[in-house]
Every structure is written in structure tokens, then in C-alpha cells.
Amino acid sequence: MAELEILRVPVLNDNYVWLVHDNESGETLVVDPAVAEPVLAAAGAQGWAISQIWNTHWHGDHIGGNAGIVAATGAKVTAPAAELSRIPDVDRPVGEGDRVRIGAHEALVLSVPAHTAGHVAYHFADDAVVFVGDTMFAMGCGRLFEGTAEQMYTNMRRFEAMPDETRVYCAHEYTLSNGVFAVRAEPDNEAMTARLAQVEAMRARGEATVPTTIAAEKATNPFLRAGSVAELARRRAEKDKG
């Protein structure tokens, strides 16, 4: 099976929309389209026709482009069944254990509540790729708007169990502020200090720091590394203070 081509479309302040193209079937998927126009333009520039939209959760900066993309392409929308009341016009409601496909590439749907109550991730195990939305970020995790630290702790265990080389596609460029906090949380962690310096240099050059990998997050993510629910909760509360 040929490798999926994954293209980053930076939109709004700090959102990343992901275009995923499968050469064999010619199918193109978009994950979490915050907006329609720049995503349609980016796909058009590649000669790709979008046939599917996958949403991780109901927030506007993840579904705002659904209607425009559907109107332009007829794409089918896959989204969390638990958030159907908040996401219009879903064709395929999904939850834990469901399998969704682009061409012959199959992703397992993981229920990862905490940022929102019905948040899902899409894990292409054979491709070593996971789309995590706003659940985990490079060196960070999503805010606990509709869930608990216990749920987020469980989510982190699931990500941690994935193979090290798994590429993690999150939906925001938050790495610099996350890295500053990470070094505060674990001042003696040399991997964190080194990564923060690297991230500072990349951001100064205007470069994206996403995707990340499970290996990098195991070494430098203070939420994945939190040793207990209480420690994760404490770190999340401290980060929320800014």
C-alpha cells in the first residue's frame, strides 16, 4: 500500500487543517476543516478532489468549513456520534472501535473525551499516523472543557501505547507556549529544554512544529508524562493560569 500524502493547511490564527491523499484510490480526505476556501484552494493546487471530511469534535474551528466543502465537492462527513446535536449534516456518525477508510487505508476511531465530551481521534495503525484534534498537542494537551483530568490521563495512556514512530497530527500550532510551560513543569528535563530551543528557532523562521511523534511526546510532553491523574490535573490547572 502506498504511503498517504498528508498536507498541512495553516488557517486562522494557529489552526492546522490536514489534507490526506491516497494515490491509489485518488481519494482525498480533510481532517477538521476550520474554514472552506483555503482548504479547497490547497486541494485544488494539488489536483486533489475532496471526497471526505472527518471531524474530531464540534468546536467551530474544526467544523466551520464543513458546509462550504460539502457544497463545493459533495464530500461525505464523518464525525463523533456523541456530538451529532452540535455538528450539522453528518453522514457517518462514529465512536470507539469504528473503522473508517480512505481508499484501502483504514483508521480506527478512538473515543478520547475531555476537551469535549465526544471527542474522537483517528488512528491509521498501519500507516503509523494518528489525528488527535485538540486532545494532545506537541508538548501539550487540550483544555478540559467538557471532561476530567482522569479522562485526559486515560487518553494519554492510549497515545503512549502507540508505536514510537507514530506521527501525531494535532490541530493547532501551540508548541512554543506549551514548551515554555513544559520546561517550567520539569526544569531538569534536558530533552524538554533542548526541544524548546529547537521550537523557538523553528518558530522564529516561521516553520511549523507539527506533526510530532509519540517518541517525542513521551520524552517532552508534561501531560503525557504526568505520573498520576492528580499530577496531570495540577499541571493542566497551572497551564490554564498562563
Ligand code: ZN
Ligand atoms: Zn477545540
Ligand code: FE
Ligand atoms: Fe481547536
